[in-house]
Amino acid sequence: MGDMVVVRKEGLYCVPGQFYIDPWRPVDRAVITHAHGDHARVGHGHYLSTSSGVNVLKSRLGSDINIDGIEYGETVTHNGVAISLHPAGHVLGSAQVRMECGGEVWVASGDYKVEPDKTCAPFEPVVCDTFITESTFGLPIYRWEPEQQTIDEINAWWRKNADEGRCSVVFAYAFGKAQRILSRLDPSIGPIVCHGAVEPLNSVYRAGGVALPDTVMVSEIEKVALRRAIVIAPPSAGGSPWMKRFGDYSDSFASGWMLLRGARRRRGVDRGFVLSDHADWPGLMSAIKATEAERVIVTHGSIPTMVRWLCQNGLDAKGFDTEYGDEEEDESAPPGVEAAAEAKAGGEAEAPAGAEAGEADA
Known part of the structure; x- marks a missing residue:
């Protein structure tokens, strides 16, 4: 054969x-x-x-x-x-x-x-x-470093921003990466907001038995609460009018490519989290x-x-x-x-x- x-x-x-x-x-x-x-x-x-x-x-x-x-x-x-x-x-x-x-x-x-x-x-x-x-x-x-190390870095970055009254935005692929991050976030820090491309997939994951913390759409949260929130959005949302509602925010990108300094520069974000x-x-x-x-x-x-x-x-x-x-x-x-x-x-x-x-x- x-x-x-x-x-x-x-x-x-x-x-x-x-x-x-x-x-x-x-x-x-x-x-x-x-x-x-x-x-x-x-x-x-x-x-x-x-x-x-x-x-x-x-x-x-x-x-x-x-x-x-x-x-x-x-x-x-x-x-x-x-x-x-x-x-x-x-x-x-x-x-x-x-x-x-x-x-x-x-x-x-x-x-x-x-x-x-x-x-x-x-x-x-x-x-x-x-x-x-x-x-x-x-x-x-x-x-890659162990997942726990990267997740700890994300939660610590979010907590610092929240204490300073600044919204945190993580750009992550809507299917898979977004839910992986969500499953490890510490919801005691603040509200978790998901982009419209992410939220429907969260529902599919939950229906499949995957435990995810409570999430909301940006239209469902008071503006003052956004100062302690973390936002999970697809890369395509970066630079879009949708981002203006978050005011003074700190942004990041979660990807294996963030291991390379050049990739972080190209993305133009405040932080790069190496997670693949x-x-x-x-x-x-x-x-x-x-x-x-x-x-x-x-x-x-x-x-x-x-x-x-x-x-x-x-x-x-x-x-x-x-x-x-x-x-x-x-x-x-x-x-x-x-x-x-x-x-x-x-x-x-x-x-x-x-x-x-x-x-x-x-």
């Missing part, structure tokens, strides 16, 4: 199963790893996702889509290919797609992170022969090692660097050219940032001390 998954103009295609994984053009049958806009698009004839991802997809693509949901680990067979979905730890309902046919196993990871959080099922390594991995932060310079829903370099390496795959295919991100490093470490690796990572809702690199990071890393696939392939996430 040739490759089980290939790239077609419509997207990643499972040849024996005759279905697509996160296709970027309309197809008859699509298996969706998660509901970010670059992976889940309108126009497919039939969608398959995790049960916990169904309502998220309906909220973003329309309630009338033809979709089936299966539980994590449940197996369905299509054209002789056994398909099961396994936690990716990225956002609510996110999954890796396991495909087995003729005794061979492939896994397409979609997007993933290995550090668990309160808003989605934690990443689950799946043993396979071939692993298709993302590489959004696939450079050795990307190493994607695996960092050690996380990518540990995830790949845990699959026990002898063959790795790298998609969207720092493909050449990761392929080179994996080949140097004895794996059969190559890249797939995809259309993922180009939607604001996902954590695609701001213009110029990836090239700057490559330059900083020296363009070499050499990990710094302690970043050996397969090292456990820090």
Whole structure:
């Protein structure tokens, strides 16, 4: 049998199963790893996702889509290919797609992170022969601090601003990142205000059993109370007329790209909080090692660097050219940032001390 998954103009295609994984053009049958806009698009004839991802997809693509949901680990067979979905730890309902046919196993990871959080099922390594991995932060310079440290920094910054009578604004992607931050905020500091793009997704998360603190829309809060409030808004709200109602506010941006000083300057915010829903370099390496795959295919991100490093470490690796990572809702690199990071890393696939392939996430 040739490759089980290939790239077609419509997207990643499972040849024996005759279905697509996160296709970027309309197809008859699509298996969706998660509901970010670059992976889940309108126009497919039939969608398959995790049960916990169904309502998220309906909220973003329309309630009338033809979709089936299966539980994590449940197996369905299509054209002789056994398909099961396994936690990716990225956002609510996110999954890796396991495909087995003729005794061979492939896994397409979609997007993933290995550090668990309160808003989605934690990443689950799946043993396979071939692993298709993302590489959004696939450079050795990307190493995240523990989530708790970043959340403590956000709460401390909010508390300081509140004590000074200044509103705090956090720009974060409306689906996933916003809810992850919300789940860890300290509501004793003050009110929590959410942008209109964030609040509907909060409802979907709550309906899915994720505990989030009480939130309000800006129209539902007295102006004087905004001085102690924290506001969660998508990046697109920055500089919009909507922001004027917050008066003298301090703003910030939460993203893995905030690790780079240039990215913080480009955003023009007061603070940058390093918080990503994607695996960092050690996380990518540990995830790949845990699959026990002898063959790795790298998609969207720092493909050449990761392929080179994996080949140097004895794996059969190559890249797939995809259309993922180009939607604001996902954590695609701001213009110029990836090239700057490559330059900083020296363009070499050499990990710094302690970043050996397969090292456990820090």
